[in-house]
Amino acid sequence: MLGPYTFSIGDTTACSDYVRGGIVSQVKLPVIRNFKPLAAALAEPEYVISDFAKWDRPAQLHLAFQGLDAFAEAEGRLPRPGDAGDAAKLVAAAKAVNAGWAQKAETVDEALLARFASQASGELTPMNSVVGGIVAQEVMKACSGKFNPVQQYLYFDSLESLPEGGDPPAADLQPVGGRYDRQIAVLGQAFQRKLEASRYFVVGAGAIGCELLKNFAMVGLGCGGGGSITVTDMDTIEKSNLNRQFLFRDWDIKKLKSHCASAAVKEMNPALNIVAQEVAVGAASENVYVRQPLTIGQHLGIYIFRRWGG
Numbered sequence: 001m002l003g004p005y006t007f008s009i010g011d012t013t014a015c016s017d018y019v020r021g022g023i024v025s026q027v028k029l030p031v032i033r034n035f036k037p038l039a040a041a042l043a044e045p046e047y048v049i050s051d052f053a054k055w056d057r058p059a060q061l062h063l064a065f066q067g068l069d070a071f072a073e074a075e076g077r078l079p080r081p082g083d084a085g086d087a088a089k090l091v092a093a094a095k096a097v098n099a100g101w102a103q104k105a106e107t108v109d110e111a112l113l114a115r116f117a118s119q120a121s122g123e124l125t126p127m128n129s130v131v132g133g134i135v136a137q138e139v140m141k142a143c144s145g146k147f148n149p150v151q152q153y154l155y156f157d158s159l160e161s162l163p164e165g166g167d168p169p170a171a172d173l174q175p176v177g178g179r180y181d182r183q184i185a186v187l188g189q190a191f192q193r194k195l196e197a198s199r200y201f202v203v204g205a206g207a208i209g210c211e212l213l214k215n216f217a218m219v220g221l222g223c224g225g226g227g228s229i230t231v232t233d234m235d236t237i238e239k240s241n242l243n244r245q246f247l248f249r250d251w252d253i254k255k256l257k258s259h260c261a262s263a264a265v266k267e268m269n270p271a272l273n274i275v276a277q278e279v280a281v282g283a284a285s286e287n288v289y290v291r292q293p294l295t296i297g298q299h300l301g302i303y304i305f306r307r308w309g310g
Helices: 036-043 057-075 083-097 108-117 123-142 181-187 189-196 205-219 257-268 284-287 294-310
Strands: 198-202 228-232 275-276
Touching: 057 083, 083 198, 123 205, 123 257, 181 189, 181 294, 198 205, 205 228, 205 257, 228 257, 257 275
Parallel strands: 198 228, 228 275
Antiparallel strands: none
16 A cells, blocks of 8 residues: 555566556455453543543543442432532542542542532433434444444533533522423523523524424423524425434425424424424515614625525
8 A cells, every 4th residue: 555545566577468447446454442341441541532622621520420420329319409518428439439540530620520410410402412413423333333433431511501600509400390300400490491581583494403493492492481483494395304304204295394393393392482484584584584674794694694504
């Protein structure tokens, strides 16, 4: 092999003169991957860095999950949201685990572990979507055998996505007996009410639009008093859409995307206030969607969206 796309066949002096043509078959040699046993991988972890702005975060999260396992085994439950006592127990458990490892974390970020403990019983649909996408990618690697799998541990966090101004008070994180309790454990009751009262306008119900609408329905956006979602798309569903626009089924072909997507997410969350339309967004529909005259900058923004955003 001389390069990615060139090769030499060696000494050809004993062969007849080259005339033309010929067929080359590329043979890929298999590569065997060896992974550590779980016990060794826990004590001597290797990480895949997912965020280069957080070089030290994987080690802390690895320690946090081991502390969580120790806490759950001792207490028979997960830490309560905003409970300082439970957070202190998890931090102590994590420190004990770290002390027993040959490859110790140099420092233990107690503030990070305390936030981790507070959110341990929480669950966010968008985060599930991220993790689910990564898992699906690894399954495809395993089935095809064409790409290398993730080596040992991949930890991902998005603490910077949480509301600014610090964590909500403990009282705001307590469950209320509803479908959003796991989300409230992370974001708080006040933020949940803000989500439910939000009003959003979604342009397009294609691949990205389906994912957005699904997440909106799951988190409760536009599901409360005064909240609503308006989605517009004048396109109809084609068979080629079904592999990536997951809100649609075979029987939806030739129907309007906005109406079918709205019906699907409404079934996921009946409380969702959603209006489906089939109006194109542009200068001709300013009287429908714009209450005040647009500035030059807003006109330019619409043009850029239509030109490059679809």
